[in-house]
Amino acid sequence: PKAENARNYTQCDSMLIGANCSANTFPYIEVMNNTSRVEHEASTSKISEEQLFYLMQRGISQEDAVSLIINGFCKDVFLQLPMEFAVEATRLLGLKLEGAVG
Secondary structure, eight states: OOOOEEEEEEEEEEEOOOSOOOOOOOOOOOOOOOOOEEEEEEEEEEEOOOHHHHHTTTOOHHHHHHHHHHHHHHHHHHHHOOHHOOOOHHHHHHHHTOOOOO
């Protein structure tokens, strides 16, 4: 209630990976001060055939192309983590993706 003229922007992006996946976003914003400005954005995307085609035309394998796209999607979040966690998260993501395509 004391945060007068506060501003909040929440972004929730999801990437669908695989044929049998889904994402659900349930925005809940509780504003206790009517001078505050609160915004919310959500998006859901998939890796497109065009993205894969673009990278594969440049000699990148399908597995590496998928890895590049997913790592790029996660990059903004990983950059906010302490370095040791970001390195570990990147490593774990790579292990999860290894051999997952094709």
